[in-house]
Amino acid sequence: xxDVDAEIIEQARRGDPLAWEKIVTRHTRRVYNLCFRFxxxxxxxxxxxxxxxxxxxxxxxxxxxESGQFVTWLMSVGRNLLIDYYRQSKDDRMTVSVTSEEDDxxxxxxxxxxxxxxxxxxxxxxxxxxxxxxxxDRLAPQLREAVILRDLEELSxxxxxxxxxxxxxxxxxxxxxxxxxxxxxLQKLRLRTREI
Amino acid sequence: xxxxxxxxxxxxGLYADGVLGExxxxxIRAHLGSCETCAVLLLELEFAIALCKEYPELDxxxxxxxxxxxxxxxxxxxxxxxxxxxxxxxxxxxSPRFATGACLAAISLSIVMNALGxxxxxxxxxxxxxxxxxxxxxxxxxxxxxxxMRRLNGSKILYQIQSRIEELQGDDSQPQKRPQxxxxxxxxxxxxxxxxxxxxxxxxxxxCGQVLEGATAxxxxxx
Ligand SMILES: [Zn+2]
Numbered sequence: 001x002x003d004v005d006a007e008i009i010e011q012a013r014r015g016d017p018l019a020w021e022k023i024v025t026r027h028t029r030r031v032y033n034l035c036f037r038f039x040x041x042x043x044x045x046x047x048x049x050x051x052x053x054x055x056x057x058x059x060x061x062x063x064x065x066e067s068g069q070f071v072t073w074l075m076s077v078g079r080n081l082l083i084d085y086y087r088q089s090k091d092d093r094m095t096v097s098v099t100s101e102e103d104d105x106x107x108x109x110x111x112x113x114x115x116x117x118x119x120x121x122x123x124x125x126x127x128x129x130x131x132x133x134x135x136x137d138r139l140a141p142q143l144r145e146a147v148i149l150r151d152l153e154e155l156s157x158x159x160x161x162x163x164x165x166x167x168x169x170x171x172x173x174x175x176x177x178x179x180x181x182x183x184x185x186l187q188k189l190r191l192r193t194r195e196i
Numbered sequence: 197x198x199x200x201x202x203x204x205x206x207x208x209g210l211y212a213d214g215v216l217g218e219x220x221x222x223x224i225r226a227h228l229g230s231c232e233t234c235a236v237l238l239l240e241l242e243f244a245i246a247l248c249k250e251y252p253e254l255d256x257x258x259x260x261x262x263x264x265x266x267x268x269x270x271x272x273x274x275x276x277x278x279x280x281x282x283x284x285x286x287x288x289x290x291s292p293r294f295a296t297g298a299c300l301a302a303i304s305l306s307i308v309m310n311a312l313g314x315x316x317x318x319x320x321x322x323x324x325x326x327x328x329x330x331x332x333x334x335x336x337x338x339x340x341x342x343x344x345m346r347r348l349n350g351s352k353i354l355y356q357i358q359s360r361i362e363e364l365q366g367d368d369s370q371p372q373k374r375p376q377x378x379x380x381x382x383x384x385x386x387x388x389x390x391x392x393x394x395x396x397x398x399x400x401x402x403x404c405g406q407v408l409e410g411a412t413a414x415x416x417x418x419x
Contacts (some may be wrong), residue, residue, distance in 0.1 A: 002412070017269045024264050025275065025283035032256040046257060050264050125250065132247045150213075151248035176209035178303040183240040186247065 001186045005070040013060055024053060027071065031078055038082045038145070040133050048085060052078045068162055075153070076163040079145065131193070135185040143178035150175050157191055198404050204234050212241045 011019035031052055035045035056077050063073050084130075136144055149160045160171050204227050210216050228235045265271060275283065327358050 017271060018274060020269055021265060021273065021275055022279070022283045024261055024268075025280060026255050028264065029253075029284075032260065033253055036254055037251070042254065042257075045254075046260055046263075049256070050262060050267055053264040053373050054267055128247055129251055132244075132251055135244075147248065149244055152251055154249075172210055172215075173206075175213075176206065179209035179212070179241055179244060180237075182203060182248075183237070183244040186244050187240050 006065045009060065009063060009065070009070055020057065027074055028053075030071070031074065034075060034078050034148075034153060035082065035150045037136075038041060038086070040137065048078075048082065052081050053080060068159075072155075072159050072162050075149075075155070075159075076165075079149075081164055083141070083145070127193075131186060131189050134189055135182050138185050139178060139181055143174055146171065146174035147178040147182055151179070199227050201227075201231060201234055204228075204231075205237070208234065208238055209241060212238065227372060 001141040005023075008019045008022055012023055028049065032045055032049045035052070036042060039045055039048065052074075056074060060076065063070060067073075134145070139147065146160065147163070149155050149163060150157075155163070157168065157171055157175075160175075161168055164171060166174075204224055207216060207220055207224060211221060216224070228238060262273060265273060273280070
């Protein structure tokens with residue numbers, strides 16, 4: 001798959017718009033989902049997807065085929081932009097999560113609609129997704145991105161090392177701690193759900 | 197060598213991934229056999245990981261590729277239908293989830309197109325937005341995937357596609373006869389969430405229909 005990308009990237013570098021269009025068509029789904037997993041909102045995910053492709057378009061010269069797959073580089077550009085975005089909006093997030101955490105949780109759980117008997121199984125699954133979103137948002141940024149890249153994006157440890165530009169040991173330690181905190185957070189949220 | 201709970205915690209998230217060496221793994225196994233706290237923690241970890249893996253994959257909105265192209269090269273789509281679909285479904289990713297979703301969507305798309313008598317090579321951009329057709333099929337594919345790839349309701353897909361095509365062909369004055377929740381999910385403001393997305397998925401009735409079996413192999417050639 002790398003060679004297919006490599007050829008088309010070379011064409012895009014030379015300014016072939018059709019090649020660029022192919023790159024965008026190929027990767028939009030993946031980039032969009034990465035954004036959604038980081039920010040949890042579709043409108044922001046749409047805007048960020050556009051920003052990422054603009055950045056990739058401007059920096060496509062700096063992609064070196066020998067240093068790895070294009071998709072890893074793309075995810076890396078995306079992740080950097082998402083982290084910048086997170087830093088900018090961090091103050092807002094902190095205020096929300098500190099002042100109204102309890103209310104927030106309740107309202108999210110309440111907002112899961114009452115289910116018809118036939119839809120019960122699926123409803124539970126919806127609920128699980130809401131819980132996961134909640135728990136992910138509670139993680140420290142470094143741990144959250146490690147978990148997103150490993151368990152939602154299902155990337156290999158090697159790819160995550162390349163994207164985060166940290167050594168293997170650090171990647172493993174972040175994934176380990178991220179998962180533990182996620183698991184504990186989910187456990188707490190589940191217990192609260194039962195109480196309600 | 198005996199290990200303590202806090203040491204196990206340093207490894208348990210990786211143990212769940214199976215990336216530890218045999219030595220560490222066997223120490224952890226031994227500990228788990230005698231420590232209920234850590235055994236429960238492992239279950240919680242496995243639950244968390246499973247939850248991540250079932251987190252829904254969203255379909256990007258139809259206009260997103262268009263907007264990206266406008267912001268970068270300042271022009272609209274110019275790929276042909278077949279090229280577009282080929283790029284859209286290119287099995288780029290090692291992740292089985294991505295691969296399966298795209299593959300199923302491609303299969304169901306070609307089934308529907310064939311059933312409608314549409315030759316992909318002849319369809320023009322002005323007539324239809326492929327992404328929106330693909331979107332509805334992605335949903336179908338998700339449903340099929342959820343149901344063990346077995347039960348796909350052919351007539352429902354056809355109905356969906358037909359109403360989508362009618363809708364795209366214009367005449368806003370004519371009332372659209374598409375399923376209720378589907379129209380809700382499209383007309384709703386942009387804050388629609390993953391949850392809503394999944395709810396929309398469920399509007400397709402995944403009962404009966406054996407379209408998928410038998411129809412797959414020959415159709416793949418369309419793409
Ligand atoms: Zn223990």
